Amino acid sequence: MRFIEAGPDSPVIRELTRRVSGDVCTLQWQWPSGTDSVYIGRRALDAEQAGGGSPADFGPGGGFDASGLKLYTREEYKAAAGYRDRLDGIGRFVYMVYAALPGSGEPVLVRQPDGSNLVETPAGRAKIRYSVRERKALFRAYKTVRIEISCEVPLDENVLCYVKKSGGYPVGPQDGTVYPFSAPFPAGRTGLPEIEVGKNDFVRVFFTDGKRYGQLYELVPE
Known part of the structure; x- marks a missing residue:
C-alpha cells in the first residue's frame, strides 16, 4: 500500500459527512468517478492530540499507521446506504476515507492535503x-x-x-x-x-x- 498526493485529475472524496445514532456512526460521501473502492480508517483523536492539533494531522506522513485501513467497495456502500461503524470507547474519533486508484497491483491511495476526506465524531463521555x-x-x-x-x-x-x-x-x-x-x-x-x-x-x-x-x-x- 502506498499513497500519492491528490492532483487535478485524481479521484478524491467530497462532501464527507457523519451521522451518529446511538452507538453507530454512518459515513456518507460523494464517490469520485473512476474508482469503485475506498479504504477507510478510524483513529482515537484525543489520546493522540493531548497537545492540540487538528484531525488533518492524522494522515500518512503524520505518524499514521495505514495497516488498519479497511477496503470498502461502492457496492457495499450502496447496499448499506453508507459506511456504518460501531462507536466503542470514550472521547473523539477521526475517520479517514481514501479513494483507491484502479488497476494497480498494490493499493494506491489518494492523500488529500486539504483534509476533506477526514471527519471527526464524538463517542461516549x-x-x-x-x-x-x-x-x-x-x-x-x-x-x-x-x-x-x-x-x-x-x-x-x-x-x-x-x-x-x-x-x-x-x-x-x-x-x-x-x-x-x-x-x-x-x-x-x-x-x-x-x-x-x-x-x-x-x-x-x-x-x-x-x-x-x-x-x-x-x-x-x-
Whole structure:
C-alpha cells in the first residue's frame, strides 16, 4: 500500500459527512468517478492530540499507521446506504476515507492535503463525579473543605480545577478564584487533602476548559 498526493485529475472524496445514532456512526460521501473502492480508517483523536492539533494531522506522513485501513467497495456502500461503524470507547474519533486508484497491483491511495476526506465524531463521555464536603468549627473564622474526585478513566492535571467564591457558590471558572489541581487523577476515587477557606467562602469543581473537555467527560456533582 502506498499513497500519492491528490492532483487535478485524481479521484478524491467530497462532501464527507457523519451521522451518529446511538452507538453507530454512518459515513456518507460523494464517490469520485473512476474508482469503485475506498479504504477507510478510524483513529482515537484525543489520546493522540493531548497537545492540540487538528484531525488533518492524522494522515500518512503524520505518524499514521495505514495497516488498519479497511477496503470498502461502492457496492457495499450502496447496499448499506453508507459506511456504518460501531462507536466503542470514550472521547473523539477521526475517520479517514481514501479513494483507491484502479488497476494497480498494490493499493494506491489518494492523500488529500486539504483534509476533506477526514471527519471527526464524538463517542461516549466518561463520567467524573465529585463531592465537596464542608466541616465548620465553632468560634473559628475558617472552615475546612474536602474534595473527592471519582473518574472512570485517568485524567491529566489540567482537566479540572476548583473555584472559591465568597458569599455564594461559583457558577463557573470565571466566577471566583481559580485553583488548578497539581497532579493527575487515576481512574477510581481520589480524596484530596483538606483545605481551609473562610466561613463565607464556597467551593465547586469545574472543567478548566468546558468547551474542550465537555466533549470528553461528564462532570457530575454527588
